[in-house]
Amino acid sequence: MAQRRxxxxxxxxxxxxxxxxxxxWEDIIKSVIKPRLSNDTEIFKFAERLFLKIVNNQEQIDEIIQEHLNNWRLGRLNTIDRLLLRIAITEFLYYEQIPTKVSINEAIEIAKKYSTKKSGNFINGILDSALEQLNKDGRINKKGRGLIETSYKS
Structure with missing residues (x-):
């Protein structure tokens, strides 16, 4: 969905x-999110909630990402890649109506636009590994037909 992207x-x-x-956070929402999305209230609210969910749960989200970084520290990651991983993991955990494969695909596509050539594959690998573990741990709670996907290969 182009609006969600x-x-x-x-x-x-x-x-x-x-x-x-x-x-x-209030200033960032006002100066960054609102000007881009002000003509669509629903999409603006989605973006605002997503941003706040990430910043309010960043420690937990970062722990999940760190578990899947082999021989790397989170702080060493490309900033854009780290932020895209946070967005997708947040959608995995807190947005039961967004299929996991959509979250992964969106992170990959946005990485292709804003990050390095290798970022899409890197993000896919980390998210696939994290999703597998979160599923095993029973932490993915998606509702609706076809909303749980265990893997997405780009």
Whole structure:
């Protein structure tokens, strides 16, 4: 869905502003997300909720990502890749109506636009591994027909 992709891109930019500038969340929402999405209230609310869910649960989300980084520390990752991983993991855990394969595909496609040539494959590998573990741990709670996918290969 193009509108949700635009929302995810706005969230990526807001997370980047938060990561680099350490500003107030309210100011970041007002200056980064709102101008891009102000003509669609529903999409703006989706982006705002996603951004806040990530910043409020960042420690837990980062722990999940770190578990799947072999011989790497989270802080060494490309900033855009790290932020895209946070977005997708948040959707896995907290957005029961978004299929996991959609979250993975969106992260890969946005990485192709904003990150390095190798980022799509890297993000796919980390998310596939994290999803497998989260499923084993019973932490994925998706509702609706066909919403649970265990793997997505780009």
């Amino acid at each position: 635009e929302a995810r891109e706005a969230v990526l930019q807001a997370l980047y502003a938060n990561e680099i500038g350490k500003g107030r």
